Amino acid sequence: MKKLFCCAALFFCLYSLPLQTNAQQTFGFSQVVYDDTSNTVFGFSTTIVDYVGAFHYSAYVEGYLYNQAGDLLDSGYDENYFFAEVVTIAPAFPITQYTLYSDHYLVARYFVTVDVRECDPYCYYCFDYFLDPYCDYYCYGCYRNSWWDPWGFSFLGPGYYGPWWYFYGYGPPANLEVEYIYLGTTSDSIITPLPQPPQCGNLRVEVGSFYGTDAGSELTGQTRPVLLGSVTALAAQIIPNTAGAFRWSIAGAHQDSPSGSGNSANDIRWTEEGTHRVTVTFVKSDGSCQASTSFNVNAVVPQLGTYMVRQNVEQTRLNGNCSRLTGDTFSLGCFPSPLGIMFDVTAQAPANSISVPSDSNIKFVQLVSQYRRRYTTPYGLQCLTSRTGGIADTVTGWALDGDALGGADPYDSVHGVAHFTNSYIATIASNDSPANPLNNPVQYQSLDVNDQFEMYVVYFVGDPSHPDLARVIGKVSWYWGGYVIFVPDASDYDLDPFHLFNTTFFGSPTNDPMRPYTGVAKVREIDWAACPEFNPPSCDPTGAQAEACRNRGWRFEWNPDTCTCEYIGYEY
């Protein structure tokens, strides 16, 4: 019945649509429905003429309802100004195909008197002796009454269609000898279901979950959250205990695997967010009756709870060995103490969820856009970056953070991955202490570091490296760097850091996917290369002048823009 209301609404929309578009169109529709209460098949055949068309045409439809043997079970017709509909009816037999054919027509409403200009050989209509060389006697004139087809529907080639079709009046105006204009035929078909056994008056089905704070309790009629993609382990029972089997009807995109005695248990994974209905039907082993129950699940993605970040300051240390590097170092914090940056995250799902908590996980995934520029006497100015636009370009050069073997996902495969607890809370923590050597393998004269990071919190199910489903739920952007210059006279370094104080800040929830990353993280000593923003100037294409300038010592710096060796010693 609900379907019929929908159809009625659709018809109304279609009827009113031409008011705006002024199109010359007609809509034909066929629908067969099965009514299980009366065990009857109904066929609805409909032709609708739009508002403008209804001035010139009436709607007409013929409906023919057949069974699978080709027997005509019922037929009928209807004609009306805008909306013609005929209902055909037949008693329903189980597992039988019923097909409805609807022939759609327009009926021309007006006829006009036409001046016949042509003549037939027998002068039957026309007696125009002077105009018609075939007529052998005097002709006074000729008129004929014709049906008026102003939108040229008669030029439409009729055809067979599915359950509905739009028929458009493409042709020029026409005068017709018949008033019924055949447009085409639509059809619809159904197969009636197996007969349902009656409800068992004395039996009751209960369904419950193996997990959740109230595991095992009856779920009938409730709506309970489940975590997207994770297993929801359900069990059904029949009270009182009776021989038979369970059938599971599960809405929403999902995977399931019924098991247990009579399929009494089922592990279901929903892969589509939203509310979905679960119906469990028990059929007695003799098929004499059935009982069912149902409840709803709301498949959700867990939310970010807290995301705290504690970041230390940048520092240079003589023989600092920070981050386990050799010799002088420039680093964020100074691993092993203090650490450069620490991430602490909690995520939570609704406490009344019923999915298996340990099947849902969160992890860190870090992206980096690295930029390091150094000046050394043997090699001159070099960069280690995947950016195409240089130091200020924070759009390109993004890569999955990792090492020379490639990006690491998850970022930290042990502490950066956790599954949800029985109270549907997950906690992960990790850290990073980026650094750069300052005198290994060569003495740096200067170093520019501008590393940008995005640390994502990702909800996932399955293998952390190859998850079945993954969604970003949180993100924080952070950076470290500064400008370091070696002061030989003092055998020390001057530092202009990005951060002067330790800071604490917070990541934020997000549903946006991770930034696309195409760059490759360059992490090896042998990856140092020419800087993207410093192409050799035409005045010094070989770099010989720049080399000579470098050889003059740290007080001199080559300026590629002016091609001069500038004295910069006074600045320090």
Place this chain on the structure above:
Amino acid sequence: MRSGVILAVVTLLLFSVWARTQKAVNGSQKGNDQSLERLDRVMEVSIMPVGYSRKDGTYVLKQEFKTGEPIKVALLITNNSNETLVIDKGDRSFHYRPRLSKDGKQVHYLKGVQKSIDSKDKYGPNGLSPVIAESLEPNKQTCVDYINLVEWYGPLEAGHYELTLGHRFHQNGPHVQSNTTTFDVVP
């Protein structure tokens, strides 16, 4: 003459300050080296092949893999000292040296991996890879990482494999050798 004496005293003072500073720096360096060398002595490295189990929600021991399946090795480190020690991880081509043999014959690293390893052997770590602190509690075995063999060797063909891992805790340190573990890859 007087100014000469003053100059000599000042020079002597400056030299003593410089010498003390150098001693402190060298002492700190030496202290660092000693604490790092201690890691080599007290850490015990072991490995086992694992596969992810959805049922258990974690990686579990697995000794037979199908071709094309991810083959991971859990890295377990036991801190045999009486205090919590911190190691760093994140730079796999510096820390790890797996040695894999198939049916008794050594399997070579991927070409790019060998190049990275050579770079790390020559220059050491450089702070460009993640530097992740891992605290190891005393007298306890801790799972530190899951090593993906495909990243080192590419997809493995069917056969019987033996694997040993060398773990380097710091630059110029030895590769502390793990146990030898075996697994099979089947079509």
